[in-house]
Amino acid sequence: MPAFILQFAHCHEDFRLAELDALSELEGVAVRYDAAGYSAESPILVVEMDSAASAAKLVRRAILIRSVSEYWGSGATYAELFAEVKRTPGRWNEFMQKSFKFTVEGFGRSLTQKEKVAVIESFSFLGFEGPIRMKDAEAEFLVCEEYGETDLPVPPETPKKLWFGRIVGRGSRHLIDVFDVKKRKYLGNTTMDAELSLVMANQALALPGTLVYDPFMGTGSFLLTCAHFGACSMGSDIDGRQIRGTAGFRRGVNGISANVAQYQVADRVLGSAVFDISRNPWRAGALFDAIVTDPPYGVRAGAKRLGRKNGTVPQKSFTVIDGVENYKRSDYYPPTVAYEMSAVVSDLLAFAAERLVVGGRLVYWLPTVADEYEPEDVPLHPALRLVANSEQPFGSWSRRLITMVKVAASPEGAGPQEAAHDPAHKNFRDKYFNRFEPL
Amino acid sequence: MRLITHNMLKCHVKNCTDPDKQFPLRFKDVQLEQIDAERNNEFLVRMLPRIDWPALSKTTKELDITLPETVPGNPEDDEEFLQALHTAILETHIKQGSMLCDGCGHEYKITNGIPNMLLAEHEI
Numbered sequence: 273m274p275a276f277i278l279q280f281a282h283c284h285e286d287f288r289l290a291e292l293d294a295l296s297e298l299e300g301v302a303v304r305y306d307a308a309g310y311s312a313e314s315p316i317l318v319v320e321m322d323s324a325a326s327a328a329k330l331v332r333r334a335i336l337i338r339s340v341s342e343y344w345g346s347g348a349t350y351a352e353l354f355a356e357v358k359r360t361p362g363r364w365n366e367f368m369q370k371s372f373k374f375t376v377e378g379f380g381r382s383l384t385q386k387e388k389v390a391v392i393e394s395f396s397f398l399g400f401e402g403p404i405r406m407k408d409a410e411a412e413f414l415v416c417e418e419y420g421e422t423d424l425p426v427p428p429e430t431p432k433k434l435w436f437g438r439i440v441g442r443g444s445r446h447l448i449d450v451f452d453v454k455k456r457k458y459l460g461n462t463t464m465d466a467e468l469s470l471v472m473a474n475q476a477l478a479l480p481g482t483l484v485y486d487p488f489m490g491t492g493s494f495l496l497t498c499a500h501f502g503a504c505s506m507g508s509d510i511d512g513r514q515i516r517g518t519a520g521f522r523r524g525v526n527g528i529s530a531n532v533a534q535y536q537v538a539d540r541v542l543g544s545a546v547f548d549i550s551r552n553p554w555r556a557g558a559l560f561d562a563i564v565t566d567p568p569y570g571v572r573a574g575a576k577r578l579g580r581k582n583g584t585v586p587q588k589s590f591t592v593i594d595g596v597e598n599y600k601r602s603d604y605y606p607p608t609v610a611y612e613m614s615a616v617v618s619d620l621l622a623f624a625a626e627r628l629v630v631g632g633r634l635v636y637w638l639p640t641v642a643d644e645y646e647p648e649d650v651p652l653h654p655a656l657r658l659v660a661n662s663e664q665p666f667g668s669w670s671r672r673l674i675t676m677v678k679v680a681a682s683p684e685g686a687g688p689q690e691a692a693h694d695p696a697h698k699n700f701r702d703k704y705f706n707r708f709e710p711l
Numbered sequence: 712m713r714l715i716t717h718n719m720l721k722c723h724v725k726n727c728t729d730p731d732k733q734f735p736l737r738f739k740d741v742q743l744e745q746i747d748a749e750r751n752n753e754f755l756v757r758m759l760p761r762i763d764w765p766a767l768s769k770t771t772k773e774l775d776i777t778l779p780e781t782v783p784g785n786p787e788d789d790e791e792f793l794q795a796l797h798t799a800i801l802e803t804h805i806k807q808g809s810m811l812c813d814g815c816g817h818e819y820k821i822t823n824g825i826p827n828m829l830l831a832e833h834e835i
Binding site for chain 1 (some may be wrong): 712713715716719720721722723746748749751753754756757758761763774801806818820821822823825826827828829830831832833834
C-alpha cells in the first residue's frame with residue numbers, strides 16, 4: 273500500500289494513536305503503521321493506506337491530525353530527500369501545469385521567510401511550470417523540517433529529519449474554534465475544553481444513526497460534539513441545575529438548550545433527565561451505542577449519590593409542609609452521600625456492560641495520581657475490552673481517557689474485576705485536597 | 712422530553728418491580744409540543760429493535776398519536792411508517808406534566824421538558 277505522512281498537532285501526544293485507530297474504524301479506512309516504532313516526540317507518522325482518497329477520508333474528522341500527505345521523500349539531509357524524490361519522477365507529470373503551493377514548516381525551530389523561500393527554490397528540479405497560488409492551489413506540497421524539541425535555550429542547528437509530500441487531506445482542527453468554551457452560550461465550571469470534547473466524540477465512534485449517552489452530563493459538552501458528528505445524544509445528571517441553567521456561569525440562557533441552539537443540533541440532542549446514575553430508571557437491555565462521560569472526581573463537582581448516612585432512617589420524606597408530604601413538594605431535594613471515585617468507576621463499567629450494544633464503546637476520564645499509577649489500576653470487566661488509555665498530565669495528578677468496547681453480552685452475575693491492590697484513583701478527592709502527599 | 716426517551720425509562724422505586732406496572736410510565740396532565748426535526752432513516756431503523764413497541768403503542772394511544780399497530784416486515788423501505796415513527800418518537804415533546812407509575816404511584820414531574828427522576832429518601 274502507498275505511504276502517507278500524517279502531521280500531528282503539537283499537543284495531547286498520548287492521544288494521537290488512539291484517535292487514529294478510532295478514525296480508521298469509524299471511517300472504514302484500513303491504515304497500517306508501526307506503533308512500536310513511533311515516538312510522540314515526532315510530529316510525523318508514516319502510515320500505509322490504499323489511496324489518497326482513503327487518506328483524505330481518514331483524517332477529515334481528526335482533531336489531533338493537521339494534514340495527511342502522499343509520501344514523496346524524506347532524509348537526514350536535503351541531498352538524501354531529493355535523491356528519494358527523484359526516484360519517482362513519473363508522479364511529477366500530473367502537476368506540471370497545475371497551480372501549486374509549497375508550505376515549509378519547522379518543528380522545534382521557527383524558519384524565517386528567507387529560509388523558507390530558499391527551501392522552496394531548492395525544489396525547482398521538479399520543473400513545475402504552473403503558477404504559484406497561495407490560496408486554492410490545485411496542488412499543495414508540505415516540507416517539514418523536524419528539529420525536535422530540546423530543553424536548551426536555542427533550537428538545534430540541524431534537523432533530525434526532513435519530510436516532503438503532497439497534501440491530500442486535512443483534519444478538522446477548525447472545530448476547536450467553533451466549539452470554543454469561551455464562545456459557548458452556556459457553560460459551567462466543569463465544562464470540558466472543546467479539543468478534548470471533540471476527541472472523545474471520535475473515540476466514541478459517534479456517527480449518524482448512533483445513540484450516545486452521558487450519565488454525568490453537566491452542561492452537555494459531549495452531547496453537543498457527538499451530535500455534531502451526526503449521532504443522537506441523551507444525557508442525565510443528579511444535579512438538575514446544571515442542565516436547566518440555574519447554576520451555570522451564564523444565567524438566563526436556559527441552560528443546555530442555549531448550546532443546542534448555538535450549534536444547531538436540536539434535532540439530535542434528544543433529551544436530558546435528572547437522576548442518580550447509581551439508581552437509574554433505564555429499562556433493561558442494550559440501549560446505547562456509546563457512553564461518553566467525565567465522571568465527577570469529587571474535587572470541583574462533589575461526587576454524590578442518593579442515600580443517607582448509615583444507621584439513620586428516612587426522616588424528612590414524610591414531613592407534611594403546607595398540607596403536602598415533603599417528598600412530593602417541588603422543592604424537595606433528597607439527601608445525598610459521597611460517591612467515592614473507585615465506586616463511581618466500578619459502577620460505570622457495570623452499567624456500560626449492561627446498557628451498551630455489543631460493539632458499543634465506553635469513553636470516560638479516569639483521574640489518577642502520577643506517582644502511584646500503575647496500568648493495573650484501570651478497571652476491567654469481563655464484557656468489556658480495553659481499547660485505549662491516553663494520559664493528560666497535570667503534574668502530580670493526571671487524567672486518563674479510557675476507551676473500552678463491549679465484546680459480549682454480560683455473563684450472569686459478572687461484575688468488574690477487583691484489583692489486587694487499591695488503585696491510585698481510590699479516594700481521589702482526599703488525595704487531591706491533601707496535595708497528593710502520602711496520607 | 713421526547714417519546715423515544717420515555718420508551719426507555721421505567722419506575723425504579725425500591726420494591727416496585729412488577730414489569731407490567733413499572734413500564735411504561737403513564738403520562739398525566741401533559742402539555743405536548745410538536746417540533747419539526749430532520750428525519751434520519753438510518754437512526755430510526757437502528758433504534759427499532761431497541762424500542763419496546765407494545766409500550767410505545769400503548770403510550771401513543773394514550774396521547775392520541777397515530778402509530779401503526781405493528782412494525783412492518785421491511786421498515787427500512789416503508790417511508791410512510793418511518794415518517795409516522797419519526798413524528799411520534801422524535802418530534803413529539805412533553806414539555807410539562809408528569810409520569811405516573813401504575814405499580815407504586817410515584818409521580819415523576821416533567822418541567823420544561825426535563826423529567827425529574829430523583830428518588831425520595833424512602834424509595835432507595
